[in-house]
Amino acid sequence: MAIANTSRRVPEPAPLIEALHAMLGERCSVNPGILDRHGHDESYHETHKPDVVVFPESTEEVAAIMRLARKHSAPVIPFGVGTSLEGHVAALEGGVSIDMSRMNRVVEVNAEDLDVLVEAGVTRKQLNTYLRDQGLFFPIDPGADATIGGMTSTRASGTNAVRYGTMRENVLGLTIVTADGRIMKTGGRARKSAAGYDLTRLFVGSEGTLGVIAEVRLRLYGIPETMAAAVTPFPTVADAVNTVINVIQAGIPVARIELLDDFQMKASNQYSKLDYAEQPTLFIEFHGSEKGVAEQVELVRAIAAEYGGGDFRWSVKPEERTKLWQARHDAYYAGLSMRPGSKGWPTDVCVPISRLAECIVETRKDIEASGLVAMILGHVGDGNFHVTIVINPDDPAELRRAEAFNDRLVDRALAMGGTCTGEHGIGFGKIAFLEREHGEAVGLMRLIKQTLDPENRMNPGKIFRV
Amino acid sequence: MAIANTSRRVPEPAPLIEALHAMLGERCSVNPGILDRHGHDESYHETHKPDVVVFPESTEEVAAIMRLARKHSAPVIPFGVGTSLEGHVAALEGGVSIDMSRMNRVVEVNAEDLDVLVEAGVTRKQLNTYLRDQGLFFPIDPGADATIGGMTSTRASGTNAVRYGTMRENVLGLTIVTADGRIMKTGGRARKSAAGYDLTRLFVGSEGTLGVIAEVRLRLYGIPETMAAAVTPFPTVADAVNTVINVIQAGIPVARIELLDDFQMKASNQYSKLDYAEQPTLFIEFHGSEKGVAEQVELVRAIAAEYGGGDFRWSVKPEERTKLWQARHDAYYAGLSMRPGSKGWPTDVCVPISRLAECIVETRKDIEASGLVAMILGHVGDGNFHVTIVINPDDPAELRRAEAFNDRLVDRALAMGGTCTGEHGIGFGKIAFLEREHGEAVGLMRLIKQTLDPENRMNPGKIFRV
Numbered sequence: 001m002a003i004a005n006t007s008r009r010v011p012e013p014a015p016l017i018e019a020l021h022a023m024l025g026e027r028c029s030v031n032p033g034i035l036d037r038h039g040h041d042e043s044y045h046e047t048h049k050p051d052v053v054v055f056p057e058s059t060e061e062v063a064a065i066m067r068l069a070r071k072h073s074a075p076v077i078p079f080g081v082g083t084s085l086e087g088h089v090a091a092l093e094g095g096v097s098i099d100m101s102r103m104n105r106v107v108e109v110n111a112e113d114l115d116v117l118v119e120a121g122v123t124r125k126q127l128n129t130y131l132r133d134q135g136l137f138f139p140i141d142p143g144a145d146a147t148i149g150g151m152t153s154t155r156a157s158g159t160n161a162v163r164y165g166t167m168r169e170n171v172l173g174l175t176i177v178t179a180d181g182r183i184m185k186t187g188g189r190a191r192k193s194a195a196g197y198d199l200t201r202l203f204v205g206s207e208g209t210l211g212v213i214a215e216v217r218l219r220l221y222g223i224p225e226t227m228a229a230a231v232t233p234f235p236t237v238a239d240a241v242n243t244v245i246n247v248i249q250a251g252i253p254v255a256r257i258e259l260l261d262d263f264q265m266k267a268s269n270q271y272s273k274l275d276y277a278e279q280p281t282l283f284i285e286f287h288g289s290e291k292g293v294a295e296q297v298e299l300v301r302a303i304a305a306e307y308g309g310g311d312f313r314w315s316v317k318p319e320e321r322t323k324l325w326q327a328r329h330d331a332y333y334a335g336l337s338m339r340p341g342s343k344g345w346p347t348d349v350c351v352p353i354s355r356l357a358e359c360i361v362e363t364r365k366d367i368e369a370s371g372l373v374a375m376i377l378g379h380v381g382d383g384n385f386h387v388t389i390v391i392n393p394d395d396p397a398e399l400r401r402a403e404a405f406n407d408r409l410v411d412r413a414l415a416m417g418g419t420c421t422g423e424h425g426i427g428f429g430k431i432a433f434l435e436r437e438h439g440e441a442v443g444l445m446r447l448i449k450q451t452l453d454p455e456n457r458m459n460p461g462k463i464f465r466v
Numbered sequence: 467m468a469i470a471n472t473s474r475r476v477p478e479p480a481p482l483i484e485a486l487h488a489m490l491g492e493r494c495s496v497n498p499g500i501l502d503r504h505g506h507d508e509s510y511h512e513t514h515k516p517d518v519v520v521f522p523e524s525t526e527e528v529a530a531i532m533r534l535a536r537k538h539s540a541p542v543i544p545f546g547v548g549t550s551l552e553g554h555v556a557a558l559e560g561g562v563s564i565d566m567s568r569m570n571r572v573v574e575v576n577a578e579d580l581d582v583l584v585e586a587g588v589t590r591k592q593l594n595t596y597l598r599d600q601g602l603f604f605p606i607d608p609g610a611d612a613t614i615g616g617m618t619s620t621r622a623s624g625t626n627a628v629r630y631g632t633m634r635e636n637v638l639g640l641t642i643v644t645a646d647g648r649i650m651k652t653g654g655r656a657r658k659s660a661a662g663y664d665l666t667r668l669f670v671g672s673e674g675t676l677g678v679i680a681e682v683r684l685r686l687y688g689i690p691e692t693m694a695a696a697v698t699p700f701p702t703v704a705d706a707v708n709t710v711i712n713v714i715q716a717g718i719p720v721a722r723i724e725l726l727d728d729f730q731m732k733a734s735n736q737y738s739k740l741d742y743a744e745q746p747t748l749f750i751e752f753h754g755s756e757k758g759v760a761e762q763v764e765l766v767r768a769i770a771a772e773y774g775g776g777d778f779r780w781s782v783k784p785e786e787r788t789k790l791w792q793a794r795h796d797a798y799y800a801g802l803s804m805r806p807g808s809k810g811w812p813t814d815v816c817v818p819i820s821r822l823a824e825c826i827v828e829t830r831k832d833i834e835a836s837g838l839v840a841m842i843l844g845h846v847g848d849g850n851f852h853v854t855i856v857i858n859p860d861d862p863a864e865l866r867r868a869e870a871f872n873d874r875l876v877d878r879a880l881a882m883g884g885t886c887t888g889e890h891g892i893g894f895g896k897i898a899f900l901e902r903e904h905g906e907a908v909g910l911m912r913l914i915k916q917t918l919d920p921e922n923r924m925n926p927g928k929i930f931r932v
Contacts, residue, residue, distance in 0.1 A: 112711050112820035113849075155660045166658050168667070169635055184907045190816040191848040192632050193885035194621045194671055195892060196900050196929055197911045201634070201667035205660055222715045245578050249688045251754070253719070288717070291761050299755070350656040354578035382657040383579075419659035426661060434662050441650045444918070445663045451917040452910070463662055 009075050009093040009460070013051035016072035020054055020096070023064060027055040027102070038079055038089065038097040042144070044345045044393070045087035045429055050077060050097035057102045059175055059183055059214040066212065067181035069096050075457045076179075078208040080150025081123065083142075085346055086427025088154065088207055092461035098212060100149050106130050107215065114220040115172055115189060120149025120213050127218075136220045139164040139255075142423065149213045154425040155205030159256040162248075162381030163287065164221065166423070171204050175215035179453040187217065202448070207425055208459035210452045224287035227255070228297055229321035230314035231284070232304050233277040237261060237364075238357035239307040240280045244380045245353055246303045252296050256285035258328055259378040259385070261364065264335065267375060268327035271334035276327055277310060282380070283328040285321075328377075335375035335388055342373070342390045347406050349413035350384040350422030359416055360385060363409055370405045372398070384422035410436070426463045434464060475541050475559040475926070479517035482538035486520055486562070489530060493521040493568070504545055504555065504563040508610070510811045510859065511553035511895055516543060516563035523568045525641055525649055525680040532678065533647035535562050541923045542645075544674040546616025547589065549608075551812050552893025554620065554673055558927035564678060566615050572596050573681065580686040581638055581655060586615025586679050593684075602686045605630040605721075608889065615679045620891040621671030625722040628714070628847030629753065630687065632889070637670050641681035645919040653683065668914070673891055674925035676918045690753035693721070694763055695787035696780035697750070698770050699743040703727060703830075704823035705773040706746045710846045711819055712769045718762050722751040724794055725844040725851070727830065730801065733841060734793035737800035742793055743776060748846070749794040750780075751787075794843075801841035801854055808839070808856045813872050815879035816850040816888030825882055826851060829875055836871045838864070850888035876902070892929045900930060 010016065020028040029035075030052050039049035051074070056062045069076045075095030082089055091097060100121035107117040111134050118127060125145045128137050142151060142158040150156075152174070157166035164170065173187025187193070187200035203210060234240040240259055247254060259282055260268065266278045284300060286293045293316065301312050315321055327334070336344055351359050360376055367374045367387070378385030387409060389402045410420045410433045420426075420433035435442050442464055449456075449466060456466045476482065486494040495501075496518050505515035517540070522528045535542045541561030548555055557563060566587035573583040577600050584593060591611045593604050608617060608624040616622075618640070623632035630636065639653025653659070653666035669676060700706040706725055713720060725748055726734065732744045750766060752759045759782065767778050781787055793800070802810055817825050826842055833840045833853070844851030853875060855868045876886045876899045886892075886899035901908050908930055915922075915932060922932045 110818060110820065112715070113818040114715065115818070155664075157658055157660075161658060165635070168658075168664065169631070178910075182906065184910060185905070186907055188885055188903070189818045189883035190850075190885040190888065191819070192623055192627060192634075192816055192850060192888050194623075194887045194889050195885050195896070195903055196671070196908065197914060198621075198634065198664075198667045198671055199907055199910060201664045202914075205662070205664055222717050224717060249578070249580065251688050251690060289761060289765070292758060295755060295757050350658055352576065352579040352581070352655045353657070354576065384656075384658060417655035419654055419656040419661050421660045422656065422658050423660050430661070437654070437661055439651070440648065441652055441665055442662065444644075444650060444665055447917050448663060448668075448914060451913050 009095060010051060010072065013074065013094065016068065016074050017052045019068050020052060020065065024054055029053045038099065039091055041082045041084040041087060041089050043085040043087055043429065044343060045090060048090040048092050050091035051094045053097045053099055055099050055102045059177065062098060062177045062212050062214050063181045063183050065096065065098060066177050066179065069457065070180055073455065075460050076212070077459050078149065078153065078212045080121065080147030083144035083146045084150065084154055084427060085424045086429035088425060088427040088462060090428065092428065100147060103214065109134065111136060113189065115217055116220055117215060117217045118148050119215055120147060122148050124148060124151065131220065135223050137223050138218055138220055140167055140170055148216050148218065152204055152213050152216050153207050157423045159258060159379055161379060162257055163253055163255040168201060168204055170219045171200055171216055172219055173217040174200055174203055174213055176203055177212040177214055179211060179455070179458050189217065207427065207462050209449055209463050210458060226288060226290045226293045226316055227321065228286040228293045228314055228316045229324045230297060230300065230312060231281060231324050232309045232312040233279040233281045235279065235308045237280045237360050240282050241353065241357040241380060243282065243304050243307045243309060247300055248353070248381060250299065252299050254284055254296065254300065254381065255287040257381040258283040259380040260328065260331060261360065261376040264331055264375040264377055265327065267334040267338050268330055271337045272326055272330045274327055283325055331375065331377050332388065335390055339373050339390045343393045345389040345391050345402055346386055347409065348384060348386045348422050348424045349409060349418055349420060350382060351413050351416045351418030353383040355416040356380060356383050359412060362412060363387060366405060366408055370401050372401060372405060382422065428461055431464055475561060476517060476538065479540065479560065482534065482540050483518045485534050486518060486531065490520055495519045503548070504565065505557055507548045507550040507553060507555050509551040509553055509895065510809060511556060514556040514558050516557035517560045519563045519565055521565050521568045525643065528564065528643045528678050528680050529647045529649050531562065531564060532643050532645065535923065536646055539921065541926050542678070543925050544615065544619065544678045546587065546613030549610035549612045550616065550620055550893060551890045552895035554891060554893040554928060556894065558894065566613060569680065575600065577602060579655065581683055582686055583681060583683045584614050585681055586613060588614050590614060590617065597686065601689050603689050604684055604686055606633055606636055614682050614684065618670055618679055618682050619673050623889045625724060625845055627845060628723055629719055629721040634667060634670050636685045637666055637682055638685055639683040640666055640669055640679055642669055643678040643680055645677060645921070645924050655683065671891070673893065673928050675915055675929050676924060692754060692756045692759045692782055693787065694752040694759045694780055694782045695790045696763060696766065696778060697747060697790050698778040699745040699747045699776045701745065701774045703746045703826050706748050707819065707823040707846060709748065709770050709773045709775060713766055714819070714847060716765065718765050720750055720762065720766065720847065721753040723847040724749040725846040726794065726797060727826065727842040730797055730841040730843055731793065733800040733804050734796055737803045738792055738796045740793055749791055797841065797843050798854065801856055805839050805856045809859045811855040811857050811868055812852055813875065814850060814852045814888050814890045815875060815884055815886060816848060817879050817882045817884030819849040821882035822846060822849050825878060828878060829853060832871060832874055836867050838867060838871055848888065894927055897930055
């Protein structure tokens, strides 16, 4: 909802489009529908169309496109499948949207080394389907079937970061194309290295502002022998969070541990016709050996009981696991169903886990006081939670209330030692908050941006204004 | 052994020394013994003395020192305890060595959040002694009792990186002092964040070339309920490594898994009067619940048996664990004892684990063919291994042979998709190899260096020549 800079950089894009068309033929499009689709993500932020969309099929083509864009002083916006949430792909100053969807080859799987090299347009579900026969999987799961390139760019994480880490921990190396069209490799296949600056981590989370990610080497994991799902309700949010703190501190390697608040549980019961207690509820997943999982379940059950945890249902059978977790899977649409015709405005913050219960309770009070409808859902093992505001998109006053609420939510998280975004990123929606969180260090980020992209053509207007 | 640039930058350091002395009194030293001690690390690289050593007691003092150094155009070298191995602290162009040993306060422990804020001069053993009563520990263990600041600067890891990761994964945030004397915070207390560039990871492993690390926020872990140690010999290095590959792929969360080759085992038997089989041997440590550890041990034992693993000794009792691992602990001195009067020249590489057996076998052959004495010891879970060349420091011909061997070792690792250093870093000893490994990307690293330290005063001559 932040106001974006909409000055177009290339008043006459025709020569650039002509050159791109000469190179790519039909893989260069100015079709209005395609331009529109590439001008927005899944968030509520407004659409800003690029001048042209291209569909490269190789890293070399990306480099050639970058050199043409440079010649014509055009902005470049890398595009995965557009499932980001803070306006990341909006072409605020026009330019070239590079759609990576045709770069969707799994280049190389090294099963013994647990690594894989993929082109940036491979989606995480595609990758896991490809890997299944080899008993391997890539765990990072942000919900949407995002591309690996997009997930890398936004430092995505999701439900099982508590066990497997985020994209930060699971990207081993990158092939990048710089703003001036050179191809470079960062990182490598070794599991660890102390050789020079960590350029890989600099590009992970850089949201397309430093270059285009063309290939990604990822860490893989063996598919666990046994998986179990469990669900248990608590009298209060604090009881649920205290259970989580004890589970983490005891080193129990839960794979996912999610909190749905009472409002969310009520919505899920209605939407999916379930009979859960309408209380704050933990959804937990366990990965390991058969014995290991059974032990983990018992340990967590015992800790939950200490904090007043109620009926503890669990199962290792796939169909029962799916059923147990249904309320979690349906959470988003259940929330929207509470208010027909509404849209969801998702936001996220992350705080130290000791402050999580307090942060959620205060946020719920703020929602009520603001007269908003919103659901809270948390990746509580990491102290990360989402608020999805269920808004009427045609009511400007409500939109302003939602914006003011989001502002207070971020301030609350920052005051508790947290961050303005745990996993969605800055895009153009949270630019003001980055400065609030990182202060002078944003100056350092800007310096790096200016060094790697001196003409400010790489996804301009995102993360900060240069 | 690489030839360093030894041109002094400050031909007349007296005015700077006077100004530092006026500010710090006795905490500013030009004592020849102190200058010498700060001119070298534990490696075999030659000594380069700084002009002056200062001992700040606060981040503000570090900033004031940096501003004075800037005024006098003097190089600055951050110094922990000098346990690095590639000449990291050598004052190649003279200047100010900032000894961080008086900044050794544990600032804040957040037990519920499993994080701690320390000043950079805190050592890892000091930290773990401090934390013990709270049932917490910091796992990264590079062997030496290094400072947390030094470990951060070199992206240290060590024996239990296979379970807990390296400094890259365990630093949550930093307080840095920039080349021009400003204080900045990076990262934060949230377990994950998607807010802006990952400046924290840029400084982790930057070897003092981008600024001074004054404070570090680390991730902590609960002390495991049970620990077990195990030792088992194998017919060949390949059998041992294949066991490790299977253990990792099965997701068995071993805490440490170390390989000593037959030469190393023979040395350890002689040195510590032990009776181990003189075969390639795995030393393993397990962390977890009592039941969990017992299960892990059984799983690993079964995999080892498939690969011809011999006598599998293990224990959970502290004194027996120490005894079982004694050969591993004594490895360095056992190696040196094979050749009285010798010195150790440690080097390290890291390769994809599928290539590890081949790399070690070829390296052992190369050692024999070169007429060198050297021991091989590996953090095999990560594909990382060390060669310590046991050299006669007074024999120039042998030194040249060692240098040529090191060159071939790195080339071998790079040809297998590995890195020129898994955990020691570049310093000035491996500058040539960084370029060989990362090619054009080194240009990008240099650009970043020039942006953050335009006068090239931060630990000049390390990582690359600007």
